[in-house]
Amino acid sequence: MTNTFEILPQPSGQSSHQCWSCGDMRAALFCDSCGSLQPAAPTDYFTFFGWPRKLNLEMPALEREYYRLSRLLHPDLFANTTTQEQTWSLQKTSHLNDAYRTLRDPILRTEYLLRLQGLQVHEKPAGASLAAAAMGESKKGASSELLEEAFELNMQLEELQMNHKMGEHDEDLERQLAEQESALVAKLAQLDGELHQQWNQWDALANTDGLPASKILDSMVELLSRRSYLRNLVRDVKEALAD
Amino acid sequence: MAYSDKVLDHYSNPRNVGSLDKNSNEVGTGLVGAPECGDVMKLQIRVNPVTQIIEEAKFKTFGCGSAIASSSLATEWVKGRTVDEALAIKNTEIVKELALPPVKIHCSVLAEDAIRAAIGDWKKKQGTEATEPAKVQAAQ
Numbered sequence: 001m002t003n004t005f006e007i008l009p010q011p012s013g014q015s016s017h018q019c020w021s022c023g024d025m026r027a028a029l030f031c032d033s034c035g036s037l038q039p040a041a042p043t044d045y046f047t048f049f050g051w052p053r054k055l056n057l058e059m060p061a062l063e064r065e066y067y068r069l070s071r072l073l074h075p076d077l078f079a080n081t082t083t084q085e086q087t088w089s090l091q092k093t094s095h096l097n098d099a100y101r102t103l104r105d106p107i108l109r110t111e112y113l114l115r116l117q118g119l120q121v122h123e124k125p126a127g128a129s130l131a132a133a134a135m136g137e138s139k140k141g142a143s144s145e146l147l148e149e150a151f152e153l154n155m156q157l158e159e160l161q162m163n164h165k166m167g168e169h170d171e172d173l174e175r176q177l178a179e180q181e182s183a184l185v186a187k188l189a190q191l192d193g194e195l196h197q198q199w200n201q202w203d204a205l206a207n208t209d210g211l212p213a214s215k216i217l218d219s220m221v222e223l224l225s226r227r228s229y230l231r232n233l234v235r236d237v238k239e240a241l242a243d
Numbered sequence: 244m245a246y247s248d249k250v251l252d253h254y255s256n257p258r259n260v261g262s263l264d265k266n267s268n269e270v271g272t273g274l275v276g277a278p279e280c281g282d283v284m285k286l287q288i289r290v291n292p293v294t295q296i297i298e299e300a301k302f303k304t305f306g307c308g309s310a311i312a313s314s315s316l317a318t319e320w321v322k323g324r325t326v327d328e329a330l331a332i333k334n335t336e337i338v339k340e341l342a343l344p345p346v347k348i349h350c351s352v353l354a355e356d357a358i359r360a361a362i363g364d365w366k367k368k369q370g371t372e373a374t375e376p377a378k379v380q381a382a383q
Binding site: 144146147148150151154155158228229232233236 | 274275276280281283285303305
């Protein structure tokens with residue numbers, strides 16, 4: 001059950017390479033000195049864009065940088081170069097696309113950062129994530145509350161579906177469920193607000209190691225798991241009401 | 244993906260669906276879930292106070308076929324066992340019995356957690372410390 005991201009955390013940001021073509025140092029995508037395309041180095045998505053691991057991202061900036069890099073790295077531009085450079089261009093372009101797709105989605109971005117920082121997101125507790133290990137009683141309480149809620153809601157949904165099967169329409173139940181749906185949507189919005197606060201706290205950290213950082217990361221894991229639950233519940237209610 | 248015959252059997256003919264009085268002192272309730280797939284599983288046991296044998300087990304699971312089959316099987320297995328014997332049930336045994344594919348292993352983990360959570364709840368009611376902290380929230 002390893003995660004699906006093939007890029008492993010790098011110890012630090014931009015690592016210096018030696019340009020394979022001119023031997024100069026400190027090349028990233030291209031050699032600073034001669035401009036040759038460099039081999040695909042295993043960098044995380046933030047580093048690939050030359051950014052720190054921060055969660056507040058300006059979408060226009062991301063898009064601009066994505067298009068700029070796409071134009072520089074596109075395999076068509078390397079049609080007349082060595083096979084090796086063609087492969088690198090292809091690898092980098094595909095890495096760029098993955099990076100863009102992940103970073104532009106707020107939830108995928110958060111999950112990606114958490115994995116980069118060594119946390120397990122949406123994994124079984126047997127793996128004993130930092131979050132599970134650090135989870136206190138209060139968090140457990142909150143989660144079991146959510147489980148109760150999910151269970152009750154599912155019971156109601158099942159009742160509604162059975163009624164429908166028997167050709168009955170229980171308007172009271174449907175109204176209740178519609179109310180639940182808006183309550184869930186409101187909760188989801190509130191949760192996104194909380195997640196955003198954690199982003200800000202994370203981004204404000206000068207040092208991403210140590211207790212404050214791991215606390216923030218743990219709450220993000222917890223928020224994401226609650227969020228994923230809520231999102232599923234909203235989907236189920238919507239489906240049931242649409243039937 | 245095709246389900247094994249055993250999963251299909253438990254899915255279409257689940258054993259011990261229902262609930263027990265969660266306020267009863269003899270009843271332990273475990274409610275666990277897997278946020279990523281939205282599964283919720285409730286497993287309840289009724290323990291004979293003298294013999295410590297689980298005499299009754301009920302479950303209600305909202306989730307995929309494997310989750311339903313895993314919890315259905317779990318209720319069958321805990322019945323007639325002592326609490327300590329039930330704690331020894333491992334998710335790998337469920338995987339084997341139901342021939343669950345790797346992507347569905349977390350369903351069996353959930354069922355194991357549900358057993359532990361139910362027993363943990365029951366132990367709390369008896370005023371004894373759980374041998375292992377019940378995982379109220381499964382599958383981070």
